[in-house]
Amino acid sequence: xxxxxxxxxxxxxxxxxxxxxxxxxxxxxxxxxxxxxxxxxxxxxxxxxxxxxxxxxxxxxxxxxxxxxxxxxxxxxxxxxxxxxxxxxxxxxxxx
Amino acid sequence: xxxxxxxxxxxxxxxxxxxxxxxxxxxxxxxxxxxxxxxxxxxxxxxxxxxxxxxxxxxxxxxxxxxxxxxxxxxxxxxxxxxxxxxxxxxxxxxxxxxxxxxxxxxxxxxxxxxxxxxxxxxxxxxxxxxxxxxxxxxxxxxxxxxxxxxxxxxxxxxxxxxxx
Numbered sequence: 001x002x003x004x005x006x007x008x009x010x011x012x013x014x015x016x017x018x019x020x021x022x023x024x025x026x027x028x029x030x031x032x033x034x035x036x037x038x039x040x041x042x043x044x045x046x047x048x049x050x051x052x053x054x055x056x057x058x059x060x061x062x063x064x065x066x067x068x069x070x071x072x073x074x075x076x077x078x079x080x081x082x083x084x085x086x087x088x089x090x091x092x093x094x095x096x
Numbered sequence: 097x098x099x100x101x102x103x104x105x106x107x108x109x110x111x112x113x114x115x116x117x118x119x120x121x122x123x124x125x126x127x128x129x130x131x132x133x134x135x136x137x138x139x140x141x142x143x144x145x146x147x148x149x150x151x152x153x154x155x156x157x158x159x160x161x162x163x164x165x166x167x168x169x170x171x172x173x174x175x176x177x178x179x180x181x182x183x184x185x186x187x188x189x190x191x192x193x194x195x196x197x198x199x200x201x202x203x204x205x206x207x208x209x210x211x212x213x214x215x216x217x218x219x220x221x222x223x224x225x226x227x228x229x230x231x232x233x234x235x236x237x238x239x240x241x242x243x244x245x246x247x248x249x250x251x252x253x254x255x256x257x258x259x260x261x
Binding site: 001002003004005006007008009011012013014015016017018019020021022023024026028029031032033035036039042043046047048051052053055056058059060062063064065066067068069070071073074075076077078080086 | 100103104107110111114115117118123126127130133134137140141144145146148149152153156157160161164165167168169171172186187189190191193194195197198201202205206208221224225227228229232233236237240243244246247248250251252254255
């Protein structure tokens with residue numbers, strides 16, 4: 001298989017997730033699409049890199065994605081309870 | 097031949113699930129479509145002879161992270177999460193930006209002419225990965241535990257602050 005075909009698969013997934021991230025109106029959905037973008041980047045890494053090294057980086061990216069999802073969802077739940085909304089347009093201040 | 101067909105099949109099903117997610121209004125159904133996309137990605141990893149990554153994808157992404165999303169969806173009231181998306185102008189602008197990203201990425205990757213993996217299934221992928229993780233990348237791998245620990249502390253602090261308010 002050519003590298004172009006594999007990168008086309010990963011880039012299509014990334015662009016679809018980016019489209020969702022840019023068009024959706026809820027913070028939880030935005031985080032979902034962000035995870036899918038990271039997933040597509042992982043696919044590109046594994047498909048195009050040398051087998052052992054790229055897979056090692058992919059394992060590290062899995063851990064980073066899990067950490068990001070945990071902190072992101074905690075932030076979203078806190079924001080939702082303070083502002084009573086999940087729409088990013090309605091959240092206008094980030095004073096601690 | 098079969099592996100090439102499987103790669104295209106799993107890639108197409110992941111893309112289709114992500115596309116359907118874009119137009120799905122119900123957040124729980126959107127989460128299920130995300131699950132389908134993540135499982136298709138696990139299939140893609142199998143076709144790349146990355147068996148451990150496929151298992152981790154199912155356990156971590158499709159298991160742990162999806163559970164987190166479902167919990168987040170259930171603890172936020174329906175009235176907040178089911179609001180319609182942005183206006184049509186913002187949607188068109190977002191879709192145009194994503195199309196531009198795709199075009200540029202495909203233009204750049206048109207230079208890639210090399211064949212990156214042989215279409216034969218390899219069973220030694222996990223062994224090579226273990227050698228890399230516990231040999232060359234042992235320090236970076238151990239540092240990840242700090243990243244996870246920091247994120248746990250951050251998440252617990254955020255949630256406990258919310259309770260104090």
